[in-house]
Amino acid sequence: EVQLVESGGGLVQPGESLKLSCAASGFTFSGSAIHWVRQASGKGLEWVGRIRGEVNGYATAYGTSVEGRFTMSRDDSKNTAYLQMNSLRGEDTAIYYCVRLTVTNAYWGQGTLVTVSS
């Protein structure tokens, strides 16, 4: 069974940094791209970005609202993906999900809440 478990969310002040983790199990992690999607309270889904697997050179792509501030990485030996978030703003407050997308399915974690407030 595919499982994705996010952790690392919390309350931070504007301008600070936070690193989220996504622990994966139930599939071949090294070969899979991992996406991050966020959702502000009462709002829609926003794609944050994705990191591809080893065979694709761990290529990353980011949404325009986070590019230059957020960095995705992964440790295939730990089956874990990371989202480093710097220069956080109030508008980054959201539930952050890690997602594995395949052609025929999508597997979502339960999400972790990030709150940016002074």
Next chain:
Amino acid sequence: QSVLTQPPSASGTPGQWVAISCSGSTSNIGTNTVNWYQQLPGTAPKLLIYSDNQRPSGVPDRFSGSKSGTSASLAISGLQSEDEADYYCAAWDDSPSYYYVFGTGTKVTVL
């Protein structure tokens, strides 16, 4: 970045047919396939339709998807109370770089 446009709300009584539209452009829906997600209150989204009109295992055949040009549609036939949820379309977009874009979301209410 582009966004896919959906109506904010749709509604119907139990047993009715409801359709949700998703309008995009040539760089997303016009070029790539469309997924649909269902999000029940307080839960993570669930894939409902992939590749425009395919259902993952376990999704009832009351849900169907279609696409024409730069627009897509999700239909729910025989609406049930448990279908009350938010629905999002999504597709890859090729311009200016390859990224994933979600629709604005539609709240379906079962009257």
